[in-house]
Amino acid sequence: MPKRRQAADANRRNFLKGAGLVGATAVAAVTPPVGANAFPAAPQEKAKAALPGPRQIAAETMPPAGDPVNQTTSGGDFMADVINSLGIEYMAINCASSYRGLHESIVNHGNNKPEIITCVHEDIAVHMAQGYAKIEGKPMAMACHGVVGLQHATMAMYNAWCDRVPVLVFGGNIMEADKRAPGAEWLHAGVDIGQIVREFTKWDDQPASLQHFAESTVRAYKIATTPPMGPVFLALDAELQENPIRDAESLRIPKFAPVIPPQGDSGAIAEAAKMLVEAQNPIIVCDRVARTPAGMANLVALAETLQCGVIDNAGRMNFPSRHPLNQSFRRTLIGQADVILAIEMNDLWGTLTHFSDRIVRKSRPATKPDAKIITLGVRDLFLKSNYQDFGRWQDVDLDIAGDGEASLPALTEAVRRLVDDGRKSAFENRGKKHAAAHLAMMERSKTDATIAWDASPITTARMCAEVYNQIKDEDWSVVGTAIRLNWMHRLWDFKKPYQWNGGSGGAGVGYNLPASLGAALANKKHGRFTLAFGGDGDFMFNPGALWTAAHHQIPILYIVHNNRAYHQEYMYLVAMAARHGRGVDKMDIGTTIKNPNIDYATVARGMGAHGEGPITDPKDLAPALTRAIAAVKAGGPAVVDVVTDPR
Ligand SMILES: Cc1ncc(C[n+]2csc(CCOP(=O)(O)OP(=O)(O)O)c2C)c(N)n1
Ligand SMILES: [Mg+2]
Numbered sequence: 260m261p262k263r264r265q266a267a268d269a270n271r272r273n274f275l276k277g278a279g280l281v282g283a284t285a286v287a288a289v290t291p292p293v294g295a296n297a298f299p300a301a302p303q304e305k306a307k308a309a310l311p312g313p314r315q316i317a318a319e320t321m322p323p324a325g326d327p328v329n330q331t332t333s334g335g336d337f338m339a340d341v342i343n344s345l346g347i348e349y350m351a352i353n354c355a356s357s358y359r360g361l362h363e364s365i366v367n368h369g370n371n372k373p374e375i376i377t378c379v380h381e382d383i384a385v386h387m388a389q390g391y392a393k394i395e396g397k398p399m400a401m402a403c404h405g406v407v408g409l410q411h412a413t414m415a416m417y418n419a420w421c422d423r424v425p426v427l428v429f430g431g432n433i434m435e436a437d438k439r440a441p442g443a444e445w446l447h448a449g450v451d452i453g454q455i456v457r458e459f460t461k462w463d464d465q466p467a468s469l470q471h472f473a474e475s476t477v478r479a480y481k482i483a484t485t486p487p488m489g490p491v492f493l494a495l496d497a498e499l500q501e502n503p504i505r506d507a508e509s510l511r512i513p514k515f516a517p518v519i520p521p522q523g524d525s526g527a528i529a530e531a532a533k534m535l536v537e538a539q540n541p542i543i544v545c546d547r548v549a550r551t552p553a554g555m556a557n558l559v560a561l562a563e564t565l566q567c568g569v570i571d572n573a574g575r576m577n578f579p580s581r582h583p584l585n586q587s588f589r590r591t592l593i594g595q596a597d598v599i600l601a602i603e604m605n606d607l608w609g610t611l612t613h614f615s616d617r618i619v620r621k622s623r624p625a626t627k628p629d630a631k632i633i634t635l636g637v638r639d640l641f642l643k644s645n646y647q648d649f650g651r652w653q654d655v656d657l658d659i660a661g662d663g664e665a666s667l668p669a670l671t672e673a674v675r676r677l678v679d680d681g682r683k684s685a686f687e688n689r690g691k692k693h694a695a696a697h698l699a700m701m702e703r704s705k706t707d708a709t710i711a712w713d714a715s716p717i718t719t720a721r722m723c724a725e726v727y728n729q730i731k732d733e734d735w736s737v738v739g740t741a742i743r744l745n746w747m748h749r750l751w752d753f754k755k756p757y758q759w760n761g762g763s764g765g766a767g768v769g770y771n772l773p774a775s776l777g778a779a780l781a782n783k784k785h786g787r788f789t790l791a792f793g794g795d796g797d798f799m800f801n802p803g804a805l806w807t808a809a810h811h812q813i814p815i816l817y818i819v820h821n822n823r824a825y826h827q828e829y830m831y832l833v834a835m836a837a838r839h840g841r842g843v844d845k846m847d848i849g850t851t852i853k854n855p856n857i858d859y860a861t862v863a864r865g866m867g868a869h870g871e872g873p874i875t876d877p878k879d880l881a882p883a884l885t886r887a888i889a890a891v892k893a894g895g896p897a898v899v900d901v902v903t904d905p906r
């Protein structure tokens with residue numbers, strides 16, 4: 260028997276003897292004499308309490324000091340050093356033996372740095388990283404188990420891919436077949452596990468040595484954070500993690516220098532400036548301009564110099580919601596524009612087209628036939644073939660490859676140089692018209708929001724207004740929320756770079772709750788108040804994220820917009836039925852989440868979070884929010900279930 264096993268065996272036998280469970284004395288101790296109460300039950304209870312728990316068993320499996328198998332180094336230690344060299348704060352994981360070497364190194368050698376965030380599903384871990392990166396401006400890591408954990412991680416990786424967000428995904432694997440234990444280690448290993456996610460990652464590798472790991476991790480970080488950004492994947496060989504380091508002196512952690520994003524060609528920028536300055540009705544449309552806090556300031560500077568309207572698709576916190584030039588809710592301007600500048604657009608064709616599929620699929624341009632279209636962005640610099648997230652082809656007149664945020668100052672300067680006094684006053688007049696229209700839009704929104712104000716269940720407008728009323732004086736950040744809940748952008752005062760972090764990217768449901776949590780994790784150290792709204796359907800994909808929030812004490816106010824349905828899909832079904840004139844009385848089948856109704860507050864409490872609701876009467880909403888906000892301020896998650904549909 261190997262020395263380690265012998266020692267453990269002896270330890271355990273001694274332990275059992277000591278606990279009175281073996282040998283003659285033990286029998287005497289735990290067996291009361293017949294018919295007597297002389298021996299109380301205490302010795303038995305004591306014995307039960309002393310049964311070996313996981314810590315005891317773990318202690319027994321430690322090799323005795325001086326054992327030849329005792330390792331003083333492991334590849335995992337070096338891997339942890341490499342990961343820490345990149346300043347990665349968190350690693351979200353669902354634990355697994357295929358990366359046990361790295362896991363142990365992080366917690367012991369790295370003293371839990373990066374900090375491990377325990378997740379109950381890999382989809383939660385990746386979505387957390389997606390939400391985090393869009394607030395913190397840098398990636399965090401996640402780790403998962405071979406082919407099975409990675410398969411769970413895929414949809415969140417797809418959302419991050421479509422959203423152009425950097426996430427570092429590590430997946431354990433056992434490359435050498437002769438090293439795999441029978442059973443699960445074979446079931447969870449693959450020849451090329453990166454193949455599972457290759458079509459929606461920017462880069463992947465399976466390092467075969469520690470130096471290879473170091474270089475590939477730094478390379479992966481660099482590729483992930485170079486616009487257009489995206490998730491990357493590294494397979495971690497188990498032997499590499501677990502075995503001693505053989506050639507420590509030859510190992511080197513590579514130096515990371517961030518790539519400076521490319522600016523658009525200066526001639527093309529000058530041409531764009533000329534077209535914009537000479538236009539009568541220029542308009543800016545944008546989606547993912549702001550990468551850093553400078554992004555919003557740069558866009559504001561260009562819009563103010565041109566005094567032109569901005570239509571923001573809100574993939575990032577691009578433009579202040581109450582800026583007079585914000586025309587996001589006046590999309591008719593697209594049809595009036597003679598020059599359209601489209602910056603970092605995700606779906607340009609979709610934005611410049613009227614499309615309907617309610618009766619039959621049909622479309623027509625939203626633009627004037629002679630409108631000139633300029634694009635600026637990195638969207639087309641990195642594409643893949645299978646997944647069709649690039650959207651439909653759009654004809655354009657001037658196509659500038661360059662990072663939007665980085666190129667804006669040069670474009671603004673080029674515009675400024677062309678603005679003479681005559682143009683300046685014409686621009687100011689244009690700006691005044693936009694400002695008046697913006698104000699009118701705000702006033703109309705306020706009036707619209709009062710429609711059915713006292714209705715029960717609660718309108719989404721009232722829900723948003725009640726929430727804003729209670730958080731507006733906090734240093735708030737609303738994250739991970741579907742943009743189609745547009746009352747916030749119509750009414751709230753978004754003006755700081757972290758007050759919004761866009762949507763899911765890939766419209767894969769299950770994003771809102773875990774991604775909000777990742778953003779809340781990033782906001783925590785800045786002392787910001789994080790809140791999010793998520794659908795009931797979305798909530799049920801990943802309710803376990805709340806346990807992570809409670810366990811790691813991540814403060815977040817999470818409002819469940821509970822319409823007891825997959826309402827978007829309900830509406831699609833209604834449209835199908837309308838095509839055939841078949842009536843809509845069966846549309847609940849397969850589209851609703853009722854009978855029984857889910858009690859989200861109870862689910863939340865079961866996960867260790869504060870829970871309020873279900874709230875159907877609008878009068879009950881304000882006090883529930885007050886209690887929930889107090890719970891968030893005490894440091895944890897709180898859920899408020901707001902019922903918005905009678906169903
Ligand atoms: C992973 C995934 N499954 C299914 C869908 C189809 N889908 C789109 S919206 C939606 C409803 C989501 O429900 P909820 O979060 O409650 O939002 P609601 O539409 O009710 O506002 C569904 C199921 C999807 N986009 N992604
Ligand atoms: Mg719903």
